[in-house]
Amino acid sequence: MIYEQCLRPISGHGLGRIYLIRALNDFVTSRLKWVAQVQGHKMFLDPRDHLNLFSNGIYEPFETEIVKTEIRKGDIVLDIGANIGYYTLIFANLVGPEGKVFAFEPDARNFALLEKNVEANGYHNVILVNKAVSNKNGKIRLYLSDDIGDHRTYDPGDGRKFGEIEAIRLDDYFMQGSSRVNFIKMDIQGAEWDAIQGMNLLLQKNKDLKVITEFSPKLLRISGIRPEDYLRLLINHDLKLYHADERVQKIEPVNIAEPLEKWMPSNRSYTNLLCIR
Numbered sequence: 583m584i585y586e587q588c589l590r591p592i593s594g595h596g597l598g599r600i601y602l603i604r605a606l607n608d609f610v611t612s613r614l615k616w617v618a619q620v621q622g623h624k625m626f627l628d629p630r631d632h633l634n635l636f637s638n639g640i641y642e643p644f645e646t647e648i649v650k651t652e653i654r655k656g657d658i659v660l661d662i663g664a665n666i667g668y669y670t671l672i673f674a675n676l677v678g679p680e681g682k683v684f685a686f687e688p689d690a691r692n693f694a695l696l697e698k699n700v701e702a703n704g705y706h707n708v709i710l711v712n713k714a715v716s717n718k719n720g721k722i723r724l725y726l727s728d729d730i731g732d733h734r735t736y737d738p739g740d741g742r743k744f745g746e747i748e749a750i751r752l753d754d755y756f757m758q759g760s761s762r763v764n765f766i767k768m769d770i771q772g773a774e775w776d777a778i779q780g781m782n783l784l785l786q787k788n789k790d791l792k793v794i795t796e797f798s799p800k801l802l803r804i805s806g807i808r809p810e811d812y813l814r815l816l817i818n819h820d821l822k823l824y825h826a827d828e829r830v831q832k833i834e835p836v837n838i839a840e841p842l843e844k845w846m847p848s849n850r851s852y853t854n855l856l857c858i859r
Contacts, residue, residue: 621646623671624702626695628730641668644828645794645854649673649767652792652856656680657764660752662715662777663687665731666695669767674705682707688714688724688747689733715770716749717779723747735773736805751780766793772801775812778819785819791859793821798852799842813838821857828853 616627618636627636635641649669653659653676661670664685673683685700685708687693693712700708714735716722723744725734735749756763761784768774774795778785785791793816799809813836816823823836825845833856845853 620668621672622675623699625667625671626698626702628666628691628695630728630730635668642828642854644831645826646672648794648826648833648856649765650676652794653677653765658760658762659683660763660766660768661685662766662768663770664696664710665692665769667699670696670708671699671703671705673765673767674700674703674708677707679707682709684709684711686711686713686715686750688712688735688749689726689730692730711750711755712748714747714749714773715752715768715777715780716773717751717776718749719751719754720749721746722749732771734771734805735776738804752777753781753783756784761787763788763791766791766795768793768795770796772798772805772807775802775805775807775815778812778815782819789859791821793855793857794826795855795857796852797845797855799846800851809842810838816855816857820859822859824856824858826854826856 616629616636618625618627618639620635620639625635640646649672653673655676655678657677658681659673659677661673661683664670664687667685670683670685677683685696687696687710690712693710697710700710714722714724716735722735723737724747725737725742725744727733727742737744763784768777770777795816797809797812802809802812813823824833825836826833827845829847836855847853
C-alpha cells in the first residue's frame with residue numbers, strides 16, 4: 583500500500599511510460615507479498631491485480647450485493663470463469679457446509695491462486711476444476727493477455743500468444759451424480775454463447791435456476807456472435823433478463839429492442855445481466 587501511494591503522485595504525468603520506472607515497478611511488485619483482506623477473506627493476489635482488490639477491497643459492488651441476496655444456504659453454485667476466486671470465496675461462505683461451489687478456471691496461473699485462496703480460507707465445500715466451460719470436450723486454445731482477467735477461448739485477432747487447455751461441456755461434467763444447480767455466475771470474456779450451448783440439459787432440468795452473466799456486445803461480436811442472438815438464447819431457455827445497472831444500483835427488465843450500448847457504463851464496454859425463471 584505504501585508503494586502504491588508513492589507511485590500515485592507520478593501516475594498520469596507520462597512518467598509511467600519511462601522504461602526505468604516501468605522496470606522498477608515490475609521489480610518491486612514481483613517481490614511484494616500481495617495479500618489483502620477482501621470481503622472478509624484473506625486473498626493472495628496477482629501483482630498486476632486487475633480487479634484493484636488490494637486498494638479497494640471489493641469488485642463490482644452492486645453485483646456483489648446481488649449475489650449475496652440471491653444465494654441461499656445449501657445452494658449449489660457454479661462459478662464459470664472463477665479467475666483467482668473473488669466470487670468463489672463469497673459463494674462458499676454464502677452456501678455454507680451443506681452447499682457446494684464448483685469453480686471453473688482454465689488458466690494455470692489464475693488457477694494456482696484460486697486454489698491457494700480457497701485453501702487459505704479453509705473452505706471444504708469448493709470443487710476446483712482447471713478447465714474452460716465450452717460447447718465441446720477436449721483441447722482448445724486459450725489466447726493469453728497481460729491482463730489476467732482477459733484471456734480468451736477464441737482468437738481476438740490482436741496477435742496474442744496462446745496455449746492449449748482442457749475444455750468441458752457442463753452437460754457431460756454433471757452427467758454422473760446430481761445435476762441440481764441453483765445459481766450460475768459466468769464471466770468468460772465473450773465466450774458465454776459456447777458455454778450455454780454446452781449446458782442445455784442442465785438449464786432444462788433446473789427450473790428455479792438463476793444466472794448472472796457478463797454481457798459485452800463488443801466481445802461477443804469479436805467472438806463471432808451477435809449480441810442480440812445471445813440474449814435470445816437466454817430467453818429461449820425461459821430466463822427473464824434483468825440489467826444489473828451499476829450506475830444507478832438498480833435491476834431493470836431488459837428490452838432487447840433498445841440499443842445495447844445504452845446499458846453500458848461510460849468507463850467500460852460490458853455490464854451484467856441477472857437471469858431468473
